[in-house]
Amino acid sequence: MKALITLTSSESKRLIAKGIKGMSSIQNAMEKHTVIVAGGTTNAFVAEELLGIQLEDKTSYTMGIVTGGELGVSKSSKKIPPYVIANGQSQEISWKDCLPKLQRGDVFIKGGNAVDHTGLAAVMVSDSMGGTIGAAQGTLCARGIELVVPIGLEKMIPDVRAAVEFMTKSSVDEAIGNKVGLIPMVGATVVTELSALEILYDLEARCIASGGVDGSEGSVTIAIEGLDEEVQRAIQDIKSLKGEPQVKVH
Numbered sequence: 001m002k003a004l005i006t007l008t009s010s011e012s013k014r015l016i017a018k019g020i021k022g023m024s025s026i027q028n029a030m031e032k033h034t035v036i037v038a039g040g041t042t043n044a045f046v047a048e049e050l051l052g053i054q055l056e057d058k059t060s061y062t063m064g065i066v067t068g069g070e071l072g073v074s075k076s077s078k079k080i081p082p083y084v085i086a087n088g089q090s091q092e093i094s095w096k097d098c099l100p101k102l103q104r105g106d107v108f109i110k111g112g113n114a115v116d117h118t119g120l121a122a123v124m125v126s127d128s129m130g131g132t133i134g135a136a137q138g139t140l141c142a143r144g145i146e147l148v149v150p151i152g153l154e155k156m157i158p159d160v161r162a163a164v165e166f167m168t169k170s171s172v173d174e175a176i177g178n179k180v181g182l183i184p185m186v187g188a189t190v191v192t193e194l195s196a197l198e199i200l201y202d203l204e205a206r207c208i209a210s211g212g213v214d215g216s217e218g219s220v221t222i223a224i225e226g227l228d229e230e231v232q233r234a235i236q237d238i239k240s241l242k243g244e245p246q247v248k249v250h
Helices: 009-022 024-032 041-051 095-101 131-143 160-168 193-200 228-241
Strands: 002-007 034-037 064-067 070-073 083-086 107-109 121-125 146-150 181-184 189-191 203-210 220-226
Touching: 002 009, 002 228, 009 024, 009 041, 009 146, 009 189, 009 193, 009 228, 024 034, 024 107, 024 146, 034 041, 034 095, 041 083, 041 146, 095 131, 121 131, 121 160, 131 146, 131 181, 160 181, 189 193, 193 203, 193 220, 193 228, 203 228, 220 228
Parallel strands: 034 107, 107 146, 146 189
Antiparallel strands: 002 220, 034 083, 064 070, 121 181, 203 220
């Protein structure tokens, strides 16, 4: 059976978060190890799914934000620091203090701003020291700790490597909004809507179109195919998350 589904940006974020929760490495880390959920609006959805909580202001869980047609910084007055989850429970510890203690089996979750057809993802940073990924990536690579990147297909660009190489040739002189750099997240486990669907259901998924109007800007249309019961189960679950509120700047 083949079916079509269309997801708004927020619906995609919710689906991706559910896919993250369904990953075997995440389930193992939630049970026996440590999961760090770095800042980001998609990661706010991930934190909700992993901890069974609700974050009314998703922009409180991010520093950088693209809104109003500009590169900016969240102005939320209720900033929430990244969650550190050990053995399934949120801990009162800074992720930076936890970073040196990470071991194989732990997982670091970091959102991104760009992904290409090869599965390479990158994140924009305005901090001169590389922000969160600049502080974490060396440790993660050196210790073989899984970096999971939840990222919607609305952020698909032609070539991440080419974009990174172009950005690193020289510094940015002017910008509409904040000046940023672009850091690739090589070796990361990238989770899009497609991989989330394949994690949650026994089916194949392909993105066949993107875009829309009147609140559906950034939407993606996906074809799914598999056994009738799996496709029907996926459709029913997708229907249950339809109407996910857009992430608003408070």
